Amino acid sequence: MFKNHIKIAWRNLRSDPKFSVLNILGLSVGLAITLLLFLFISHERSFDTMYAQKENIQRVLLFTDGDQGEETWTNAPAALAPAIVADIPEVKKASRMYRHNFGGNAFVKAGDEQFIEKDLYWADAELFQIFNVPFLRGNGQKALDKPNAVALSQSRALQYFGTIDIIGKTLNIDNGLELEVTGVYEDLPSNSTLDAAMVGSFKTLNFYKNPSWSNSSFETYIYTVDNTNIDEVVSKIQTTLNKNVVKEDQWYSFGLQPLEEVHLYSGGYLDSYSKRDGDINEVRNLTLLAFLILIIACINYMNLTTARSQKRTKDVGISKTLGASTQSLILRFYTETFLITGIAIALGIVLTIVALPFFNDITSRTIVVAEVLSPTFLFLLLGVWIITTLVAGSYPALHLSKFSPKEIMNPSPARKGAAKLVRKGLVVVQFAASVILIVSVAVMYKQMTFMQTKDLGFNPNQVLAINATVALENKSEDALLNKFKNNPIVQSVSLAQGYPGLGVSGRTLRKNDQDESGTNLQTNHSDAAIVDVLNLKLLAGQPLPRVKQRSDTIVEVLLNKKAVAYLGLSPEEAIGKKINAQLGSNAYIRGVVDDFNFTSLRAPIGAYAFHNRPIGEYKNYLLVRFRESDLSTTLSTFEADFKEIIPGGAFDYSFLDKNTEKLYEAEQRTAQIGLIFSILAIFVACLGLFGLAAFTAEQRDKEIGIRKVLGASVFGITKLLSTDFIKLVGIALIIAFPLAYYVMNNWLQEFAYRISIGWEPFIFTGLCALFVALLTVSLQSIKAALRNPIGALRKE
Structure with missing residues (x-):
């Protein structure tokens, strides 16, 4: 029997190639996205499982x-x-x-x-x-x-x-x-x-x-x-x-x-050395994305199959009249779904392998083809195949198989209406899921833009951080500093232990000896030019002294406004005060700078200090603010200056603005993945809408012919056929917007500095969804409106 069902399913696929292509293409794209996301999720959850103990x-x-x-x-x-x-x-x-x-x-x-x-x-x-x-x-x-x-x-x-x-x-x-x-x-x-x-x-x-x-x-x-x-x-x-x-x-x-x-549960922890940090929230978000896209693909299949199945009611009725049982018909529909999803999965695997290098680029991971073909993943794939078959084939199989032959051969208006209502409901769910994805991505990009353009309290642009460790070993840091100072391209140059975005030393700042808890203080051993290089705003006092004798035991400290506020002082009152911050007994506040974001915008600004205590911490970085010029020429000049002082030394550098961007790699990665896959999700949804529009136009072929004979215009017929679908998309927007707002408002709570969501993402998403839906439906509607009415009126 199963063999016969396979033959019938294959025959049905060949008899309606447009339906088959739409169904298989929609499912294969949806499954390819799901497989890629599952690969990423599986990779993230496999961390450190190779260690026996x-x-x-x-x-x-x-x-x-x-x-x-x-x-x-x-x-x-x-x-x-x-x-x-x-x-x-x-x-x-x-x-x-x-x-x-x-x-x-x-x-x-x-x-x-x-x-x-x-x-x-x-x-x-x-x-x-x-x-x-x-x-x-x-x-x-x-x-x-x-x-x-x-x-x-x-x-x-x-x-x-x-x-x-x-x-x-x-x-x-x-x-x-x-x-x-x-x-x-x-x-x-x-x-x-x-x-x-x-x-x-x-x-x-x-x-x-x-x-x-x-x-x-x-x-x-x-x-x-x-x-x-x-x-x-x-x-x-x-x-x-x-x-x-x-x-x-x-x-x-x-x-x-x-x-x-x-790996996954260290979000928000400070000072991790590993560059392979993960985020359980990212894994959860992408898991939700994978299931949403799989649901969209399954609904797409259900819609198209349900619509097409109306053309097969006589076939089903004859089968029931000849003794086919309900179970046999259910198995027949599921067999057809099983065959289609099998073909879609095979095509989805091919698409996954082709897309894997690009996916690795945007996720910063190294997932190899062998993982796609591993026994564990193939077993997961079998599970996806079975689940997709059961979900996607459920409505057409269970819906058509339960009616009597008489009801199938002469369907009541109520049954037709119920089937139509289910199809409309599926379209609403499908587009609502797609809209939630698009709104989420729009909010993510809005937050990313905010973080990239927010005034950080310092200027990371046109600043190069050069690793000066070799200069310290050679005792040639002063010569290197002077060499760069004399370069006409250079505006200012400083030697420092670190820079914003790079961890420096952690100490405890106390108000007095009775303050047992204190507050965390990030301290950076640097020189006077650090204020100019970072474009910090000096609120009171002076920068660190430009010259400091080795015998001088006084430690000058430059605090930010947050640290001074903890001490209960104004910037002006703080100048000259002794500071209790594990910097020695002779540490004094020389100046106060305005607050600046020295870590990610996820965290609020903390206490920060620049100091010139010479013991224990080395100034490993030469920070160079340079004038705008041809970048390749500038780098070549700097490398030549560096190697003139340190022959044979490796010129190791990074740009401060690029280092700042790296603080948000996880969010940028999620936004990129979401954007690409949301576009594909909309594409899958539109395939279903396209198929439904074609089916609707075919069902109303004779009506369209009569209207054209009676003088209806192409625009009028297009409007008639499109209005119902646009209404469905409108309902989807009404349902999706509150859900999307709730989800993204929770996501934004992870950031100390965040946008207000506003109306822009919703207006943008609504217009996009309506435009894409209108375009998709209109293509079929215009095609139906332009058809010669004689052919439709001759039909029995």
Whole structure:
């Protein structure tokens, strides 16, 4: 029987090619979008599943009070890891991780060649014991046991040496530090939170020799024994903290985060080193988008099939008269749907593979074709096939099969009206879903435009950040600074520890000695020219002094308005006041600048300080504000100046405005994906509308012929056929707008600085939806209106 149903289904497909193309094209596009989104979602949820001991791995979190409540940091003090291993039996291993120069690039010299390395980490030997990373050369368990040791990923080994047989070879870091290669490991997968291309031994650093409880700059992972009560471990960590740090100096507390939550559930956490951060909200939004588009595609199929099935009522009636059961007819309709969705899925897979490189570009992910054809994904695909068949085929199968032969052969007006009402309802649902998508994308782009054009309190345009680490190692930072000052293209130049958008040092600002909690203060070791380079607005006092003697023990500080407000002072009152901010006992406020957004606009402005304390923090960046000119010529000039002072040094730079844009990569990615797929969703919806319009025109063929004979114009007939569909789109807009407003208003709550939604996205979306619908329906309506009425009037 099933074989006969397949034959009938195939015959029906061939008998009406226009219907078949519309149905298969709509379903295949919808399924291709769904498959791409499911690939992304599957990739995001697969993070860190490759580690055999993942259930026993936890990341240490640090909790502290900020201006807007409690903040969560992903870094901990260097002294924590060895202390909890010694004190807590459940913690078998712990490893600290520190990204080179707090996230800065490293200059690596291999033989006579110089490279810029963006992914150099320093870690304890236990890192490769906690994470079972496969080693190709060397012993991963002992690779980082001794100081001045380094392990390289396979790709870096090939890049630096051309081979992986490099045990015992040496690398020079930042023109100073010599490291011996002790291991080569497999490249870390793209779905691993660990993204290190090189890992140096933590024992090499002063942080290892003198671990502190105050400097929280080290991502820390622990490995616990099986069936450990994590709450008890957290309590014991607090006991260890109490033992080592007096209560008044405890500006933080600790928590633990399971490894399986690190990638997707760290949104809003500060100071994460990994560049592979995910966002559970993005995954949820794209999951909703995938189901919306799948529903739109299924409704499209149901609409077209229901409309077309009216032409097959006699066929169904004859089948019932000859003894076909309701179950047999249901199976027949489902078989046809199964065949169509099967063809659509096959075409959808092809479209998915073709679109994968483009999809990887906009998502910044590396999803390979093998994942599309993996057993897990093919099993998921089978599930999508079955669900799509059941959903898309439900109405035509269950609707037509339940009527008696008499009712099918002579359908009552009520039954015709019910079928028509269902089709209209499906059109409304389909367009409502599409409108919600478009409004959401419009609001996202409006918010993105707002963030890109908002006055940040500083000017990131025409500013170049040059990595000056090599200059510090060579003691040639003053020569480099002067060289750039004398360049006529340069307006101003400054040496600084960091810049807005890049993490600097975290300290605690206190009003007085009785202020136990204080507030978080970001501090940036810089010079006097930082105000000019960033175009900061000086509210009171003076910039940092241009010349500072090495014997001078006074620390001058430039605070922002937010920090001064915390102290309960006006900008003018703050000048000359002593400051309690872990900058030494002789730190004084020299000037006050207006507030500026030094982090993402998701967060409110916090307290910030520039200072000239020479101990502990290095000015790793040369910030250069340059005049507008030919960019390639400017960069060539700057590179020549740089290499004149530091021959053989790698010229590593970035633009401040581009760094600022990177803060919103997740939102931009979601908006891009939403825009592209919303357009495709509208395309799928219009395919259904096109088919329904064709069916309606065919049903009313004789009526149109009579109207034309009686003198009706093409415009009048087009208006007659189009009005009903435009009404449906109007109803869809009325339903969709409140839902879209609710969803996007909730999304905007994630931003401290946000737009008011306004009417613009709704007016734009409404006009677009009406225009596209009118255009789609009008094409069929005009075609019907131009048809010769004689042919229609001759029909039986």
